[in-house]
Amino acid sequence: MFIGEYQYKVDEKGRLPLPPKFRRELKEGVVLAKGMGEKCIAVYTIREWRRVSDKLAEKALTGANLRRLTRAIHGSAFSASFDGQGRIKLPDTLRVYAGISDTAIVVGANARVELWSQQGWKAEQTVAEEQASQIIETLGA
Amino acid sequence: MFIGEYQYKVDEKGRLPLPPKFRRELKEGVVLAKGMGEKCIAVYTIREWRRVSDKLAEKALTGANLRRLTRAIHGSAFSASFDGQGRIKLPDTLRVYAGISDTAIVVGANARVELWSQQGWKAEQTVAEEQASQIIETLGA
DNA sequence: AGGATTGTGGGGAAAAGTGGGGAAAAAGGG
DNA sequence: CCCTTTTTCCCCACTTTTCCCCACAATCCT
Numbered sequence: 001m002f003i004g005e006y007q008y009k010v011d012e013k014g015r016l017p018l019p020p021k022f023r024r025e026l027k028e029g030v031v032l033a034k035g036m037g038e039k040c041i042a043v044y045t046i047r048e049w050r051r052v053s054d055k056l057a058e059k060a061l062t063g064a065n066l067r068r069l070t071r072a073i074h075g076s077a078f079s080a081s082f083d084g085q086g087r088i089k090l091p092d093t094l095r096v097y098a099g100i101s102d103t104a105i106v107v108g109a110n111a112r113v114e115l116w117s118q119q120g121w122k123a124e125q126t127v128a129e130e131q132a133s134q135i136i137e138t139l140g141a
Numbered sequence: 142m143f144i145g146e147y148q149y150k151v152d153e154k155g156r157l158p159l160p161p162k163f164r165r166e167l168k169e170g171v172v173l174a175k176g177m178g179e180k181c182i183a184v185y186t187i188r189e190w191r192r193v194s195d196k197l198a199e200k201a202l203t204g205a206n207l208r209r210l211t212r213a214i215h216g217s218a219f220s221a222s223f224d225g226q227g228r229i230k231l232p233d234t235l236r237v238y239a240g241i242s243d244t245a246i247v248v249g250a251n252a253r254v255e256l257w258s259q260q261g262w263k264a265e266q267t268v269a270e271e272q273a274s275q276i277i278e279t280l281g282a
Numbered sequence: 283a284g285g286a287t288t289g290t291g292g293g294g295a296a297a298a299g300t301g302g303g304g305a306a307a308a309a310g311g312g
Numbered sequence: 313c314c315c316t317t318t319t320t321c322c323c324c325a326c327t328t329t330t331c332c333c334c335a336c337a338a339t340c341c342t
Contacts, residue, residue: 005216021220084322087299107216108215132213150290
């Protein structure tokens with residue numbers, strides 16, 4: 001399970017470190033893809049990528065919209081692995097998509113990890129906070 | 142079960158002791174997260190955190206809502222463990238969120254522990270007192 | 283009163299963040 | 313097809329941060 005929020009620099013070679021706490025779970029390699037709906041980069045374990053991918057494939061049989069989404073997701077996906085310092089190389093296309101320049105926010109989101117630009121993350125937090133407090137009320141004690 | 146109210150200093154390294162009475166129950170490690178709704182840091186046992194996390198999954202929210210909530214909850218969380226003196230390290234993001242600078246109020250809140258700034262705790266108490274009398278009425282005899 | 287426990291602080295070893303050089307691989311042009 | 317140019321990736325190096333351990337003073341309990 002991935003939790004926590006971290007800030008790292010993307011160096012001039014496009015490399016981004018991931019938190020040491022995440023590395024063990026990710027060390028077999030990761031798949032990078034566009035965040036679904038959000039302007040972020042999603043980082044999946046191989047296993048989780050397969051799960052997401054299968055789920056999409058099931059539903060894509062019927063809907064043209066979903067086929068389009070599937071195409072977008074798969075087309076943008078990229079497998080990556082770590083260097084000796086625990087960094088991965090971010091493909092330029094995904095970096096541009098997420099608006100990440102020289103600083104990235106790494107966010108643990110349970111089964112996956114997400115990469116955000118500072119501005120993007122701040123905006124997302126603002127929206128999420130409002131929504132969260134409502135839903136949390138329904139969780140009970 | 143956690144009860145009581147304690148005051149500790151946060152040292153320059155961001156370390157905060159927890160009351161000895163709490164340590165045995167927490168010694169397996171804790172998860173820190175934003176207080177739900179309130180400007181405090183919530184401290185959960187691993188078990189309790191899982192309970193909260195599972196409850197989220199049950200909600201069976203769909204699409205963007207689920208992703209957003211997952212992100213908000215897990216992203217703000219942080220796992221921590223004790224040093225030899227019974228202290229934990231508070232992540233900067235959470236400290237800022239709760240407005241804790243060099244002194245923290247540690248409050249036992251049944252299944253979880255909460256960390257407040259002095260001002261925040263005082264304000265919360267004021268509000269709580271007003272509401273308490275009303276709520277107590279509704280409890281019946 | 284005395285011993286044990288606890289709050290608080292700090293030093294030092296280990297790990298992590300960040301940057302860059304150079305070999306290997308890939309791409310591109312003649 | 314081969315040579316040149318560019319990119320990728322592996323390794324090394326430096327700086328900062330983290331974390332583990334020790335220390336001392338105050339407090340609690342017996």
